Amino acid sequence: MRRRAELLRRLRAFLDGRGVLEVDPPLLSQGASTDPGVEPFAVPLPGGVRHLITSPELHLKRLLAAGSGPVYALTHAFRAGERGRLHNPEFTLLEWYRPGWSMERLMEEVEALLQETLPGPPAARRPYGELFEEACGLNPHAAAPDELAEAAGAQGLRVRGLGPEDGKGPWLDLLWSHRVEPLLARLGRVFVTHWPAEQAMLAELAPGPGVRPVARRFELYVDGLELANGFQELRDPEEQARRFEADLRQRRARGQALPPVDRRFLAALEAGLPPCAGVALGVDRLLMRLLGAETLSEVLPFPWDRA
Amino acid sequence: MATYGTNDLKTGLKVMIDGDPCVIVASDFVKPGKGQAFTRVRLRNLKTGRIVERTFKSGETVEAADVVDVEMQYLYTDGEFWHFMVPETFEQHAASKAVMGEAAQWLKGQELCTVTLWNGEPIAVTPPNFVELKVVQTDPGVRGDTSSGGSKPATLETGAVIRVPLFVEEGDVLKVDTRTGEYVSRVRA
Numbered sequence: 001m002r003r004r005a006e007l008l009r010r011l012r013a014f015l016d017g018r019g020v021l022e023v024d025p026p027l028l029s030q031g032a033s034t035d036p037g038v039e040p041f042a043v044p045l046p047g048g049v050r051h052l053i054t055s056p057e058l059h060l061k062r063l064l065a066a067g068s069g070p071v072y073a074l075t076h077a078f079r080a081g082e083r084g085r086l087h088n089p090e091f092t093l094l095e096w097y098r099p100g101w102s103m104e105r106l107m108e109e110v111e112a113l114l115q116e117t118l119p120g121p122p123a124a125r126r127p128y129g130e131l132f133e134e135a136c137g138l139n140p141h142a143a144a145p146d147e148l149a150e151a152a153g154a155q156g157l158r159v160r161g162l163g164p165e166d167g168k169g170p171w172l173d174l175l176w177s178h179r180v181e182p183l184l185a186r187l188g189r190v191f192v193t194h195w196p197a198e199q200a201m202l203a204e205l206a207p208g209p210g211v212r213p214v215a216r217r218f219e220l221y222v223d224g225l226e227l228a229n230g231f232q233e234l235r236d237p238e239e240q241a242r243r244f245e246a247d248l249r250q251r252r253a254r255g256q257a258l259p260p261v262d263r264r265f266l267a268a269l270e271a272g273l274p275p276c277a278g279v280a281l282g283v284d285r286l287l288m289r290l291l292g293a294e295t296l297s298e299v300l301p302f303p304w305d306r307a
Numbered sequence: 308m309a310t311y312g313t314n315d316l317k318t319g320l321k322v323m324i325d326g327d328p329c330v331i332v333a334s335d336f337v338k339p340g341k342g343q344a345f346t347r348v349r350l351r352n353l354k355t356g357r358i359v360e361r362t363f364k365s366g367e368t369v370e371a372a373d374v375v376d377v378e379m380q381y382l383y384t385d386g387e388f389w390h391f392m393v394p395e396t397f398e399q400h401a402a403s404k405a406v407m408g409e410a411a412q413w414l415k416g417q418e419l420c421t422v423t424l425w426n427g428e429p430i431a432v433t434p435p436n437f438v439e440l441k442v443v444q445t446d447p448g449v450r451g452d453t454s455s456g457g458s459k460p461a462t463l464e465t466g467a468v469i470r471v472p473l474f475v476e477e478g479d480v481l482k483v484d485t486r487t488g489e490y491v492s493r494v495r496a
């Protein structure tokens with residue numbers, strides 16, 4: 001707990017010292033993330049249902065659109081059902097945004113923060129596609145769902161409940177988590193860049209090496225542990241609305257809950273989000289690395305079972 | 308039949324995989340970032356003992372296996388079946404040679420074993436961790452003979468053959484670890 005307090009202090013000092021303003025976004029929100037990959041907790045209240053934030057992203061971007069300048073939040077975030085060795089439904093995120101910055105510049109800042117808190121060799125930079133091909137033997141950008149399914153089968157992965165009709169995303173996630181992450185575990189510190197367009201989330205797209213666009217997204221892995229996820233943030237309100245709609249379609253098809261789209265966030269994009277890069281870092285996982293812990297519950301003062 | 312959701316898949320749980328009862332020996336929640344969540348489990352097939360790995364998409368259901376472990380006393384074998392009895396109820400079960408596997412070679416009678424029942428039928432028998440058995444045949448140890456690493460084979464009263472120290476003689480009663488098949492000590496000469 002002392003180490004946690006010390007880490008929180010150092011993270012704050014790092015960003016405060018670089019002129020990033022700490023803000024305190026709400027936890028109970030009217031709009032929610034539509035991402036089919038995260039499940040917000042719905043909280044029924046007298047005035048209607050609110051949702052616990054799955055990340056402070058939407059609120060922070062609203063501040064950016066209002067002209068806040070660089071901001072950060074060191075906050076709890078909530079994702080229902082995520083429980084395991086590396087997951088707790090309630091966890092601590094450090095998320096910050098840099099208006100006017102490129103994603104590459106932000107990666108350097110993430111590197112500096114990592115050196116400040118967890119000194120070590122500088123992180124390598126590797127494109128998603130290259131790592132994927134090395135581990136699975138096929139190109140993730142070009143492959144169709146049935147080819148990915150076939151590759152998973154050939155790799156000896158027996159999975160129940162997933163078919164080619166589920167689309168590319170889940171198959172990429174399967175191969176990534178079962179085959180590429182073990183490879184990353186041997187590579188030390190790596191920034192993974194050039195993500196498939198299917199995994200863009202709230203990132204901008206850029207022309208890829210082939211005809212397919214890639215996502216301007218990066219993820220920091222330390223010894224195979226996913227620590228941070230950053231974007232060159234998407235600013236186009238129409239594209240953003242389309243992605244929300246696509247998320248909801250996918251949720252409907254899978255029988256998932258349909259959280260309310262954050263209209264205020266879309267309005268903020270309409271008003272104009274400055275060009276910016278942002279990143280979210282899992283503080284509990286960083287602490288895990290720092291203390292050499294094997295599970296998240298070792299570094300949480302009150303893990304889910306005892307909360 | 309009862310089913311479990313992927314959130315229920317914890318170590319020790321018994322589920323059906325490809326028509327065979329299996330016990331979960333390890334379970335992990337796997338989820339890249341905001342991507343698809345999976346539950347990855349390692350299971351031991353209770354019939355074959357083989358370890359298999361399976362991955363379930365979150366939200367899938369898995370059929371529960373009606374498997375229980377019951378303490379039973381070993382009675383006798385008729386050569387084809389090994390007969391066991393639940394001491395409290397006198398209920399009897401017969402296990403085939405295939406089900407007995409390695410366990411058969413440690414049993415002479417009266418031992419309390421763990422019999423795993425699936426849908427009421429024995430599928431595995433676990434003998435006590437330690438048994439005491441008499442040596443029926445072993446060659447006299449030759450002092451100074453180190454070529455065999457200080458041990459020699461001995462046949463026990465149940466027919467099992469184990470490596471024993473050179474000082475062990477016919478008629479000795481030995482304590483044997485059934486999990487490793489290794490000699491532990493001489494109980495009495």
